[in-house]
Amino acid sequence: MENARIAAVFGRIADILEILGENAFRIRSYRNASRTVGDLTETLADMVAEGKDLTDLPGIGDSLAGKIREILASGTCEMLEDLQKRLPAHLPDLLHVKGLGPKKVKVLYERLGIQSLGDLKTAAGAGKIRDLDGMGAKTEQNILQGLATLESEAGRIGIKEAADAVRALGRHLDGVEAVRRWQVAGSFRRRRETIGDLDVLVEAPQREQAADGILAYRPIETILARGGQKVSVALVEGLQVDFRFVDTQAFGAAMMYFTGSKAHNIVLRKRAQKRRLKLNEYGLFRGKRRVAGETEEEVFAALDLPWIPPELREDRGEIDAAAERKLPNLVEPADIRGDLHAHSTATDGANTPRQLADAARQRGYQYLAVTDHSQAVTIAGGLKASDLRRHADRVRRVNADLDGFWLLAGVEVDILNDGRLDLPQKVLEGLDWVVASVHSAFSLAEAKMTDRILAAVRSGVVHCLGHPFGRIIGRRDPIRFDVDRVFEACREAGVCLEINAYPDRLDLPDVYCKRAREMGVTMVISTDAHKIADLDLMEFGVSVARRGWLEKADVLNTLSASSLRKRLTRS
Protein backbone atom coordinates (compact mmCIF):
# COMPACT_ATOMS: atom_id res chain seq x y z
CA MET A 1 0.00 0.00 0.00
CA GLU A 2 1.29 3.43 -0.92
CA ASN A 3 2.14 6.12 1.58
CA ALA A 4 -0.62 8.35 0.23
CA ARG A 5 -3.20 5.66 0.96
CA ILE A 6 -1.89 5.18 4.49
CA ALA A 7 -1.95 8.94 5.02
CA ALA A 8 -5.55 8.91 3.83
CA VAL A 9 -6.44 6.13 6.27
CA PHE A 10 -5.14 8.22 9.18
CA GLY A 11 -6.99 11.27 7.89
CA ARG A 12 -10.18 9.25 7.66
CA ILE A 13 -9.77 7.92 11.18
CA ALA A 14 -9.31 11.49 12.40
CA ASP A 15 -12.49 12.61 10.61
CA ILE A 16 -14.56 9.86 12.15
CA LEU A 17 -13.13 10.28 15.63
CA GLU A 18 -13.95 13.96 15.38
CA ILE A 19 -17.57 13.33 14.47
CA LEU A 20 -17.79 10.82 17.28
CA GLY A 21 -16.56 13.52 19.65
CA GLU A 22 -13.34 11.78 20.64
CA ASN A 23 -10.40 13.39 22.43
CA ALA A 24 -9.12 16.29 20.34
CA PHE A 25 -5.46 15.55 21.01
CA ARG A 26 -5.80 11.96 19.99
CA ILE A 27 -7.36 13.21 16.77
CA ARG A 28 -4.48 15.60 16.28
CA SER A 29 -2.10 12.66 16.54
CA TYR A 30 -3.78 11.00 13.59
CA ARG A 31 -3.67 14.23 11.60
CA ASN A 32 0.01 14.73 12.40
CA ALA A 33 0.76 11.16 11.43
CA SER A 34 -1.10 11.67 8.18
CA ARG A 35 1.06 14.68 7.37
CA THR A 36 4.28 12.90 8.35
CA VAL A 37 3.47 9.93 6.14
CA GLY A 38 2.39 12.15 3.26
CA ASP A 39 5.70 14.04 3.37
CA LEU A 40 7.92 10.95 3.26
CA THR A 41 10.08 10.34 0.22
CA GLU A 42 10.60 6.65 0.94
CA THR A 43 7.71 4.21 0.90
CA LEU A 44 6.77 2.86 4.31
CA ALA A 45 6.81 -0.59 2.76
CA ASP A 46 10.51 -0.18 1.98
CA MET A 47 11.22 1.30 5.39
CA VAL A 48 9.61 -1.67 7.10
CA ALA A 49 11.38 -4.09 4.77
CA GLU A 50 14.68 -2.46 5.69
CA GLY A 51 13.85 -2.90 9.35
CA LYS A 52 13.72 0.82 10.08
CA ASP A 53 12.12 1.91 13.33
CA LEU A 54 8.96 3.78 12.35
CA THR A 55 8.74 5.41 15.77
CA ASP A 56 11.76 7.47 14.78
CA LEU A 57 9.37 9.38 12.53
CA PRO A 58 7.88 12.53 14.06
CA GLY A 59 4.41 11.93 15.46
CA ILE A 60 4.60 8.16 15.07
CA GLY A 61 4.60 6.19 18.30
CA ASP A 62 4.11 2.54 19.08
CA SER A 63 0.40 2.58 18.34
CA LEU A 64 0.62 4.28 14.95
CA ALA A 65 3.70 2.31 13.93
CA GLY A 66 1.70 -0.82 14.66
CA LYS A 67 -1.14 0.42 12.50
CA ILE A 68 1.22 1.17 9.65
CA ARG A 69 2.64 -2.35 9.83
CA GLU A 70 -0.87 -3.75 10.02
CA ILE A 71 -1.99 -1.82 6.93
CA LEU A 72 1.11 -2.87 4.99
CA ALA A 73 0.67 -6.51 5.94
CA SER A 74 -3.08 -6.87 5.56
CA GLY A 75 -4.10 -3.99 3.31
CA THR A 76 -6.65 -2.89 5.86
CA CYS A 77 -6.83 -1.20 9.23
CA GLU A 78 -9.06 -2.88 11.76
CA MET A 79 -9.61 0.30 13.71
CA LEU A 80 -10.84 2.12 10.62
CA GLU A 81 -13.08 -0.79 9.66
CA ASP A 82 -14.64 -0.76 13.11
CA LEU A 83 -15.08 3.01 13.08
CA GLN A 84 -16.70 2.90 9.68
CA LYS A 85 -19.32 0.52 11.01
CA ARG A 86 -20.39 3.21 13.44
CA LEU A 87 -21.11 5.90 10.86
CA PRO A 88 -22.37 6.05 7.27
CA ALA A 89 -19.54 5.78 4.78
CA HIS A 90 -20.00 9.23 3.25
CA LEU A 91 -20.83 11.20 6.39
CA PRO A 92 -17.29 12.66 6.68
CA ASP A 93 -17.83 14.28 3.26
CA LEU A 94 -20.02 16.79 5.08
CA LEU A 95 -16.92 18.15 6.81
CA HIS A 96 -15.89 19.66 3.48
CA VAL A 97 -18.85 22.03 3.59
CA LYS A 98 -17.59 25.37 4.86
CA GLY A 99 -19.18 26.15 8.19
CA LEU A 100 -19.87 22.52 9.00
CA GLY A 101 -17.65 20.92 11.56
CA PRO A 102 -17.80 17.62 13.42
CA LYS A 103 -20.33 18.77 16.00
CA LYS A 104 -22.91 19.96 13.52
CA VAL A 105 -22.36 16.94 11.30
CA LYS A 106 -23.06 14.70 14.26
CA VAL A 107 -26.30 16.53 15.05
CA LEU A 108 -27.39 16.44 11.41
CA TYR A 109 -26.83 12.70 11.32
CA GLU A 110 -28.39 11.88 14.66
CA ARG A 111 -31.38 14.17 14.43
CA LEU A 112 -32.19 14.19 10.73
CA GLY A 113 -30.54 10.98 9.57
CA ILE A 114 -28.45 12.92 7.05
CA GLN A 115 -25.82 10.58 5.60
CA SER A 116 -24.49 12.35 2.52
CA LEU A 117 -24.09 15.68 0.77
CA GLY A 118 -27.24 14.87 -1.20
CA ASP A 119 -29.24 14.30 1.99
CA LEU A 120 -27.88 17.56 3.35
CA LYS A 121 -28.97 19.54 0.32
CA THR A 122 -32.45 18.07 0.45
CA ALA A 123 -32.83 18.77 4.17
CA ALA A 124 -31.54 22.32 3.87
CA GLY A 125 -33.73 22.98 0.86
CA ALA A 126 -36.77 21.70 2.76
CA GLY A 127 -36.06 23.99 5.70
CA LYS A 128 -35.53 21.17 8.14
CA ILE A 129 -32.23 22.33 9.57
CA ARG A 130 -33.42 25.56 11.15
CA ASP A 131 -35.42 23.63 13.75
CA LEU A 132 -32.41 21.85 15.21
CA ASP A 133 -30.94 22.94 18.54
CA GLY A 134 -28.10 25.36 18.01
CA MET A 135 -28.94 25.95 14.36
CA GLY A 136 -31.23 28.46 12.75
CA ALA A 137 -32.30 29.90 9.42
CA LYS A 138 -28.89 31.51 8.97
CA THR A 139 -27.11 28.20 9.50
CA GLU A 140 -29.36 26.64 6.89
CA GLN A 141 -28.60 29.39 4.39
CA ASN A 142 -24.88 29.07 5.05
CA ILE A 143 -25.06 25.33 4.45
CA LEU A 144 -26.74 25.86 1.09
CA GLN A 145 -24.11 28.45 0.25
CA GLY A 146 -21.36 26.06 1.36
CA LEU A 147 -22.79 23.28 -0.79
CA ALA A 148 -22.88 25.58 -3.80
CA THR A 149 -19.25 26.55 -3.23
CA LEU A 150 -18.28 22.91 -2.98
CA GLU A 151 -20.17 22.05 -6.18
CA SER A 152 -18.48 24.90 -8.05
CA GLU A 153 -15.23 22.93 -7.54
CA ALA A 154 -13.19 26.06 -7.07
CA GLY A 155 -10.75 24.01 -5.00
CA ARG A 156 -7.08 24.87 -4.73
CA ILE A 157 -5.44 26.88 -7.48
CA GLY A 158 -1.94 26.67 -8.91
CA ILE A 159 0.79 28.99 -7.72
CA LYS A 160 0.93 30.80 -11.08
CA GLU A 161 -2.78 31.48 -11.09
CA ALA A 162 -2.45 32.73 -7.52
CA ALA A 163 0.43 34.99 -8.53
CA ASP A 164 -1.76 36.53 -11.24
CA ALA A 165 -4.57 37.07 -8.73
CA VAL A 166 -2.13 38.69 -6.30
CA ARG A 167 -0.88 41.06 -8.98
CA ALA A 168 -4.40 42.16 -9.84
CA LEU A 169 -5.40 42.55 -6.20
CA GLY A 170 -2.16 44.38 -5.47
CA ARG A 171 -2.95 47.05 -8.04
CA HIS A 172 -6.15 47.73 -6.14
CA LEU A 173 -4.59 47.69 -2.67
CA ASP A 174 -1.85 50.09 -3.79
CA GLY A 175 -4.62 52.53 -4.66
CA VAL A 176 -6.39 52.36 -1.30
CA GLU A 177 -5.21 55.38 0.61
CA ALA A 178 -5.99 54.01 4.07
CA VAL A 179 -3.78 50.98 3.42
CA ARG A 180 -0.31 51.90 4.64
CA ARG A 181 1.35 48.56 3.89
CA TRP A 182 0.20 45.17 2.68
CA GLN A 183 1.87 41.79 2.31
CA VAL A 184 0.66 38.42 1.13
CA ALA A 185 1.21 35.70 3.71
CA GLY A 186 -0.15 32.14 3.93
CA SER A 187 0.72 29.33 1.55
CA PHE A 188 1.41 31.85 -1.22
CA ARG A 189 4.25 33.39 0.74
CA ARG A 190 5.53 29.91 1.51
CA ARG A 191 5.31 29.26 -2.24
CA ARG A 192 3.41 26.01 -1.98
CA GLU A 193 2.63 24.47 -5.34
CA THR A 194 -1.10 24.96 -4.84
CA ILE A 195 -2.88 27.67 -2.91
CA GLY A 196 -6.15 27.27 -1.02
CA ASP A 197 -6.82 30.96 -0.53
CA LEU A 198 -4.96 34.25 -0.38
CA ASP A 199 -4.02 35.61 3.02
CA VAL A 200 -3.23 39.31 3.03
CA LEU A 201 -1.88 41.24 5.98
CA VAL A 202 -2.88 44.90 5.97
CA GLU A 203 -1.37 47.64 8.08
CA ALA A 204 -3.85 50.48 8.39
CA PRO A 205 -4.35 52.94 11.23
CA GLN A 206 -7.91 53.66 10.02
CA ARG A 207 -9.27 50.14 9.72
CA GLU A 208 -12.83 50.94 8.74
CA GLN A 209 -11.66 53.19 5.96
CA ALA A 210 -9.17 50.58 4.82
CA ALA A 211 -11.82 47.86 4.88
CA ASP A 212 -14.20 49.98 2.84
CA GLY A 213 -11.47 50.69 0.34
CA ILE A 214 -10.50 47.05 0.08
CA LEU A 215 -14.11 45.91 -0.28
CA ALA A 216 -14.53 48.22 -3.25
CA TYR A 217 -12.40 45.74 -5.22
CA ARG A 218 -14.65 44.84 -8.15
CA PRO A 219 -14.00 41.08 -8.34
CA ILE A 220 -15.32 40.61 -4.79
CA GLU A 221 -18.55 38.67 -4.98
CA THR A 222 -19.42 38.02 -1.35
CA ILE A 223 -18.23 39.14 2.05
CA LEU A 224 -17.89 35.98 4.09
CA ALA A 225 -17.03 37.64 7.39
CA ARG A 226 -16.18 41.07 8.67
CA GLY A 227 -14.92 42.00 12.12
CA GLY A 228 -12.53 44.39 13.77
CA GLN A 229 -9.45 42.29 12.99
CA LYS A 230 -10.21 40.64 9.70
CA VAL A 231 -12.33 40.52 6.59
CA SER A 232 -12.91 37.44 4.43
CA VAL A 233 -14.24 37.64 0.92
CA ALA A 234 -14.91 35.39 -2.05
CA LEU A 235 -13.98 36.62 -5.52
CA VAL A 236 -16.13 35.89 -8.55
CA GLU A 237 -13.77 33.16 -9.72
CA GLY A 238 -14.30 31.43 -6.37
CA LEU A 239 -11.00 32.39 -4.81
CA GLN A 240 -11.22 33.29 -1.12
CA VAL A 241 -9.16 36.15 0.24
CA ASP A 242 -8.59 36.64 3.97
CA PHE A 243 -7.50 40.12 5.00
CA ARG A 244 -6.05 40.59 8.46
CA PHE A 245 -5.53 44.05 9.94
CA VAL A 246 -2.51 44.80 12.04
CA ASP A 247 -0.78 47.65 13.87
CA THR A 248 2.82 48.56 13.18
CA GLN A 249 4.18 47.16 16.43
CA ALA A 250 2.72 43.72 15.70
CA PHE A 251 3.48 43.49 11.99
CA GLY A 252 6.23 40.90 12.32
CA ALA A 253 4.33 38.68 14.72
CA ALA A 254 1.25 38.91 12.52
CA MET A 255 3.27 38.01 9.45
CA MET A 256 4.60 34.98 11.26
CA TYR A 257 1.14 33.89 12.36
CA PHE A 258 -0.42 34.50 8.96
CA THR A 259 2.41 32.91 6.99
CA GLY A 260 2.22 29.67 8.90
CA SER A 261 2.19 26.90 8.28
CA LYS A 262 -0.19 25.96 11.04
CA ALA A 263 2.12 23.13 12.09
CA HIS A 264 5.11 25.49 12.08
CA ASN A 265 3.17 27.99 14.19
CA ILE A 266 2.34 25.36 16.75
CA VAL A 267 5.97 24.29 17.12
CA LEU A 268 7.08 27.91 17.48
CA ARG A 269 4.40 28.60 20.06
CA LYS A 270 5.49 25.56 22.04
CA ARG A 271 9.03 26.88 21.95
CA ALA A 272 7.76 30.16 23.35
CA GLN A 273 5.92 28.32 26.12
CA LYS A 274 9.11 26.54 27.12
CA ARG A 275 10.70 29.93 27.64
CA ARG A 276 7.73 31.08 29.72
CA LEU A 277 6.65 33.27 26.84
CA LYS A 278 3.46 33.42 24.80
CA LEU A 279 3.46 33.83 21.03
CA ASN A 280 0.40 34.96 19.10
CA GLU A 281 -0.30 37.26 16.17
CA TYR A 282 0.05 40.32 18.39
CA GLY A 283 3.56 39.60 19.49
CA LEU A 284 5.75 37.63 21.83
CA PHE A 285 4.78 38.26 25.44
CA ARG A 286 6.25 37.71 28.87
CA GLY A 287 3.17 38.10 31.00
CA LYS A 288 1.47 41.23 29.73
CA ARG A 289 4.68 42.73 28.42
CA ARG A 290 5.39 42.52 24.70
CA VAL A 291 9.03 41.56 24.21
CA ALA A 292 8.94 41.44 20.39
CA GLY A 293 6.52 41.87 17.52
CA GLU A 294 7.38 44.61 15.05
CA THR A 295 9.57 42.51 12.79
CA GLU A 296 9.90 38.80 12.16
CA GLU A 297 13.65 38.95 12.84
CA GLU A 298 13.01 40.37 16.28
CA VAL A 299 10.45 37.70 17.19
CA PHE A 300 12.64 34.86 15.95
CA ALA A 301 15.63 36.35 17.77
CA ALA A 302 13.70 36.53 21.04
CA LEU A 303 13.10 32.80 20.60
CA ASP A 304 16.85 32.28 20.05
CA LEU A 305 16.36 31.62 16.36
CA PRO A 306 17.59 33.19 13.15
CA TRP A 307 14.96 34.36 10.69
CA ILE A 308 13.53 31.37 8.85
CA PRO A 309 12.69 31.79 5.15
CA PRO A 310 8.92 31.35 4.58
CA GLU A 311 9.47 28.50 2.11
CA LEU A 312 10.90 26.40 4.94
CA ARG A 313 8.08 27.00 7.42
CA GLU A 314 6.40 23.65 7.09
CA ASP A 315 7.48 21.91 10.31
CA ARG A 316 9.89 19.74 8.38
CA GLY A 317 12.79 20.22 10.73
CA GLU A 318 13.39 23.91 10.06
CA ILE A 319 13.05 25.01 13.67
CA ASP A 320 15.60 22.48 14.94
CA ALA A 321 17.91 23.38 12.07
CA ALA A 322 17.50 27.07 12.85
CA ALA A 323 18.22 26.48 16.54
CA GLU A 324 21.44 24.72 15.57
CA ARG A 325 22.26 27.49 13.11
CA LYS A 326 22.16 24.93 10.34
CA LEU A 327 19.60 26.47 8.02
CA PRO A 328 20.60 26.27 4.37
CA ASN A 329 21.56 29.42 2.54
CA LEU A 330 18.80 29.09 -0.03
CA VAL A 331 19.30 29.52 -3.76
CA GLU A 332 17.78 32.73 -5.15
CA PRO A 333 16.37 33.74 -8.54
CA ALA A 334 19.34 36.05 -9.07
CA ASP A 335 21.69 33.04 -8.80
CA ILE A 336 20.31 31.49 -11.98
CA ARG A 337 22.70 31.84 -14.94
CA GLY A 338 20.88 29.97 -17.65
CA ASP A 339 18.04 27.70 -18.70
CA LEU A 340 18.80 24.11 -19.71
CA HIS A 341 15.49 22.94 -21.10
CA ALA A 342 13.74 24.75 -23.96
CA HIS A 343 11.91 23.75 -27.14
CA SER A 344 12.23 25.46 -30.50
CA THR A 345 10.32 25.46 -33.76
CA ALA A 346 12.21 22.30 -34.65
CA THR A 347 9.55 20.48 -32.59
CA ASP A 348 6.71 21.94 -30.54
CA GLY A 349 8.26 25.27 -29.53
CA ALA A 350 7.03 28.59 -30.90
CA ASN A 351 10.41 30.29 -31.30
CA THR A 352 13.62 29.69 -33.17
CA PRO A 353 16.87 28.86 -31.35
CA ARG A 354 18.08 32.34 -32.16
CA GLN A 355 15.01 33.96 -30.64
CA LEU A 356 15.34 31.82 -27.54
CA ALA A 357 18.97 32.79 -27.20
CA ASP A 358 18.23 36.49 -27.52
CA ALA A 359 15.41 36.24 -25.00
CA ALA A 360 17.63 34.35 -22.55
CA ARG A 361 20.32 36.92 -22.95
CA GLN A 362 17.83 39.70 -22.27
CA ARG A 363 17.09 37.98 -19.00
CA GLY A 364 20.72 38.21 -18.04
CA TYR A 365 21.49 34.55 -18.76
CA GLN A 366 24.81 33.29 -20.03
CA TYR A 367 23.46 30.15 -21.68
CA LEU A 368 20.40 28.27 -22.86
CA ALA A 369 20.04 24.71 -24.03
CA VAL A 370 17.82 23.96 -27.01
CA THR A 371 16.34 20.61 -26.09
CA ASP A 372 13.78 19.55 -28.65
CA HIS A 373 11.86 16.31 -28.47
CA SER A 374 12.99 12.98 -29.87
CA GLN A 375 11.08 10.91 -32.40
CA ALA A 376 8.90 8.98 -29.94
CA VAL A 377 6.94 12.11 -29.15
CA THR A 378 5.14 12.09 -32.47
CA ILE A 379 2.50 14.67 -31.57
CA ALA A 380 5.27 17.18 -30.88
CA GLY A 381 7.03 16.33 -34.14
CA GLY A 382 9.93 14.69 -32.30
CA LEU A 383 13.21 14.51 -34.19
CA LYS A 384 14.79 11.37 -35.58
CA ALA A 385 18.55 10.95 -35.53
CA SER A 386 19.31 12.57 -38.86
CA ASP A 387 16.98 15.52 -38.18
CA LEU A 388 18.51 16.04 -34.79
CA ARG A 389 22.04 16.08 -36.25
CA ARG A 390 21.06 18.77 -38.72
CA HIS A 391 19.17 20.68 -36.04
CA ALA A 392 22.17 20.56 -33.70
CA ASP A 393 24.40 21.86 -36.48
CA ARG A 394 22.05 24.77 -36.99
CA VAL A 395 22.04 25.52 -33.26
CA ARG A 396 25.85 25.46 -33.24
CA ARG A 397 25.98 27.85 -36.16
CA VAL A 398 23.68 30.22 -34.30
CA ASN A 399 25.90 29.82 -31.26
CA ALA A 400 28.96 30.72 -33.29
CA ASP A 401 27.31 34.03 -34.11
CA LEU A 402 26.64 34.82 -30.48
CA ASP A 403 29.25 36.68 -28.52
CA GLY A 404 29.47 35.91 -24.82
CA PHE A 405 26.55 33.56 -24.84
CA TRP A 406 26.42 29.80 -25.06
CA LEU A 407 23.55 28.22 -26.93
CA LEU A 408 23.87 24.55 -26.10
CA ALA A 409 22.87 22.02 -28.73
CA GLY A 410 20.81 19.55 -26.76
CA VAL A 411 17.85 17.27 -26.80
CA GLU A 412 15.07 16.01 -24.60
CA VAL A 413 15.30 12.35 -25.43
CA ASP A 414 12.54 9.96 -24.48
CA ILE A 415 13.20 7.10 -22.15
CA LEU A 416 11.46 4.24 -23.91
CA ASN A 417 9.41 1.66 -22.03
CA ASP A 418 12.34 -0.73 -21.74
CA GLY A 419 14.79 1.92 -20.59
CA ARG A 420 16.51 2.38 -23.94
CA LEU A 421 16.89 5.94 -25.14
CA ASP A 422 14.92 7.05 -28.17
CA LEU A 423 18.04 8.02 -30.16
CA PRO A 424 21.34 6.30 -30.88
CA GLN A 425 24.13 6.68 -28.32
CA LYS A 426 26.39 8.16 -31.01
CA VAL A 427 24.04 11.03 -31.74
CA LEU A 428 23.52 11.79 -28.08
CA GLU A 429 27.27 11.74 -27.41
CA GLY A 430 27.70 14.50 -29.95
CA LEU A 431 25.43 16.92 -28.08
CA ASP A 432 26.27 19.48 -25.43
CA TRP A 433 23.36 18.66 -23.16
CA VAL A 434 21.03 15.68 -22.95
CA VAL A 435 17.84 15.69 -20.91
CA ALA A 436 16.14 12.29 -20.66
CA SER A 437 12.44 12.15 -19.85
CA VAL A 438 9.57 9.71 -19.52
CA HIS A 439 6.66 10.69 -21.76
CA SER A 440 4.88 7.34 -22.08
CA ALA A 441 3.87 4.21 -20.16
CA PHE A 442 3.46 6.19 -16.96
CA SER A 443 1.81 3.33 -15.15
CA LEU A 444 4.58 0.74 -15.32
CA ALA A 445 4.94 -1.28 -12.15
CA GLU A 446 7.45 0.17 -9.71
CA ALA A 447 10.20 -2.39 -10.27
CA LYS A 448 10.01 -2.04 -14.06
CA MET A 449 9.88 1.72 -13.86
CA THR A 450 12.92 1.75 -11.59
CA ASP A 451 14.90 -0.40 -14.04
CA ARG A 452 13.73 1.78 -16.90
CA ILE A 453 14.96 4.97 -15.30
CA LEU A 454 18.15 3.42 -13.96
CA ALA A 455 19.03 2.33 -17.48
CA ALA A 456 18.73 5.91 -18.69
CA VAL A 457 20.68 7.31 -15.76
CA ARG A 458 23.48 4.78 -16.35
CA SER A 459 23.53 5.20 -20.13
CA GLY A 460 26.58 7.41 -19.89
CA VAL A 461 25.15 10.02 -22.25
CA VAL A 462 22.45 11.61 -20.13
CA HIS A 463 23.14 14.79 -18.18
CA CYS A 464 19.77 15.32 -16.58
CA LEU A 465 16.59 13.46 -15.76
CA GLY A 466 13.69 15.64 -17.00
CA HIS A 467 10.53 16.15 -14.87
CA PRO A 468 11.42 12.99 -12.93
CA PHE A 469 7.93 12.08 -11.70
CA GLY A 470 5.99 13.04 -14.82
CA ARG A 471 3.15 14.30 -12.71
CA ILE A 472 0.76 17.00 -13.84
CA ILE A 473 -0.70 18.65 -10.76
CA GLY A 474 -4.35 17.71 -10.37
CA ARG A 475 -4.36 15.67 -13.58
CA ARG A 476 -1.71 12.97 -13.71
CA ASP A 477 -0.28 11.03 -10.79
CA PRO A 478 3.46 10.77 -10.35
CA ILE A 479 5.12 7.67 -11.77
CA ARG A 480 6.36 5.16 -9.21
CA PHE A 481 9.97 4.13 -8.87
CA ASP A 482 12.49 3.41 -6.12
CA VAL A 483 13.47 6.96 -5.37
CA ASP A 484 16.58 6.27 -3.30
CA ARG A 485 18.00 3.82 -5.85
CA VAL A 486 17.46 6.24 -8.70
CA PHE A 487 18.87 9.17 -6.75
CA GLU A 488 21.88 7.13 -5.71
CA ALA A 489 22.47 6.15 -9.33
CA CYS A 490 22.23 9.80 -10.31
CA ARG A 491 24.83 10.72 -7.73
CA GLU A 492 27.15 7.96 -8.92
CA ALA A 493 26.77 8.82 -12.58
CA GLY A 494 26.81 12.57 -12.06
CA VAL A 495 23.35 12.87 -13.59
CA CYS A 496 21.30 15.85 -12.44
CA LEU A 497 17.66 15.87 -11.47
CA GLU A 498 15.53 18.49 -13.14
CA ILE A 499 13.22 20.78 -11.25
CA ASN A 500 10.77 21.50 -14.03
CA ALA A 501 9.41 24.98 -13.39
CA TYR A 502 6.25 24.62 -15.44
CA PRO A 503 3.57 25.58 -12.90
CA ASP A 504 1.44 22.50 -13.42
CA ARG A 505 4.49 20.24 -13.16
CA LEU A 506 6.84 21.62 -10.47
CA ASP A 507 8.59 18.32 -10.73
CA LEU A 508 10.88 17.44 -8.74
CA PRO A 509 8.55 18.13 -5.78
CA ASP A 510 10.05 19.88 -2.73
CA VAL A 511 10.45 16.91 -0.38
CA TYR A 512 12.36 15.02 -3.07
CA CYS A 513 14.64 18.00 -3.65
CA LYS A 514 15.51 17.85 0.01
CA ARG A 515 16.16 14.12 -0.15
CA ALA A 516 18.26 14.46 -3.31
CA ARG A 517 20.36 17.18 -1.71
CA GLU A 518 20.95 15.01 1.34
CA MET A 519 22.11 12.25 -1.00
CA GLY A 520 24.50 14.53 -2.83
CA VAL A 521 22.64 14.82 -6.11
CA THR A 522 22.76 18.08 -8.07
CA MET A 523 19.57 19.65 -9.39
CA VAL A 524 18.92 21.75 -12.49
CA ILE A 525 16.07 24.27 -12.49
CA SER A 526 14.57 24.50 -15.97
CA THR A 527 11.51 26.11 -17.47
CA ASP A 528 10.87 23.60 -20.28
CA ALA A 529 10.00 26.72 -22.28
CA HIS A 530 7.85 26.24 -25.37
CA LYS A 531 7.82 29.97 -26.04
CA ILE A 532 9.84 32.97 -24.97
CA ALA A 533 7.41 34.06 -22.26
CA ASP A 534 7.85 30.66 -20.59
CA LEU A 535 11.41 31.59 -19.68
CA ASP A 536 9.88 33.75 -16.96
CA LEU A 537 8.51 30.66 -15.22
CA MET A 538 11.96 30.15 -13.70
CA GLU A 539 10.88 31.80 -10.44
CA PHE A 540 8.42 28.97 -9.77
CA GLY A 541 11.17 26.42 -10.12
CA VAL A 542 13.39 28.40 -7.79
CA SER A 543 10.57 28.43 -5.25
CA VAL A 544 10.41 24.65 -5.35
CA ALA A 545 14.17 24.48 -4.89
CA ARG A 546 13.96 26.78 -1.88
CA ARG A 547 11.14 24.71 -0.38
CA GLY A 548 13.46 21.77 -0.94
CA TRP A 549 16.22 23.39 1.14
CA LEU A 550 18.54 23.81 -1.86
CA GLU A 551 21.53 26.08 -1.84
CA LYS A 552 23.17 27.71 -4.82
CA ALA A 553 25.78 24.93 -4.96
CA ASP A 554 23.02 22.31 -5.27
CA VAL A 555 21.79 23.83 -8.52
CA LEU A 556 23.85 23.30 -11.68
CA ASN A 557 22.50 26.26 -13.60
CA THR A 558 23.83 28.69 -11.04
CA LEU A 559 27.23 28.04 -12.61
CA SER A 560 28.66 30.57 -15.02
CA ALA A 561 28.89 29.47 -18.64
CA SER A 562 32.58 28.77 -18.33
CA SER A 563 32.18 26.75 -15.14
CA LEU A 564 29.34 24.82 -16.70
CA ARG A 565 31.44 24.06 -19.75
CA LYS A 566 34.22 22.70 -17.57
CA ARG A 567 31.81 20.68 -15.50
CA LEU A 568 30.23 19.11 -18.59
CA THR A 569 33.51 18.17 -20.23
CA ARG A 570 34.73 16.65 -16.99
CA SER A 571 31.82 14.21 -16.78
Add this chain to the structure above:
DNA sequence: GCCGTTTTCGGCCCGACTGTTTTCAGTCG
Protein backbone atom coordinates in the same frame (compact mmCIF):
# COMPACT_ATOMS: atom_id res chain seq x y z
C1' DG B 1 -1.90 9.14 20.60
C1' DC B 2 2.58 11.46 21.16
C1' DC B 3 6.26 13.21 23.81
C1' DG B 4 10.12 14.54 27.25
C1' DT B 5 17.73 17.83 29.88
C1' DT B 6 12.21 20.83 34.23
C1' DT B 7 8.25 15.48 33.19
C1' DT B 8 7.33 8.42 31.62
C1' DC B 9 2.28 11.44 33.44
C1' DG B 10 0.09 15.25 32.16
C1' DG B 11 0.31 18.25 29.27
C1' DC B 12 -0.93 19.17 24.11
C1' DC B 13 -1.15 26.98 20.20
C1' DC B 14 -3.91 30.68 20.45
C1' DG B 15 -7.29 33.89 18.82
C1' DA B 16 -11.43 36.01 15.66
C1' DC B 17 -16.06 35.75 13.93
C1' DT B 18 -20.76 33.96 13.63
C1' DG B 19 -25.10 32.52 15.18
C1' DT B 20 -27.53 31.27 18.67
C1' DT B 21 -27.40 31.67 22.99
C1' DT B 22 -28.69 34.39 27.30
C1' DT B 23 -23.12 33.45 28.20
C1' DC B 24 -20.74 30.58 24.55
C1' DA B 25 -20.04 26.63 21.34
C1' DG B 26 -18.59 25.78 16.94
C1' DT B 27 -15.79 26.75 13.22
C1' DC B 28 -12.12 28.71 11.01
C1' DG B 29 -7.62 31.26 10.62
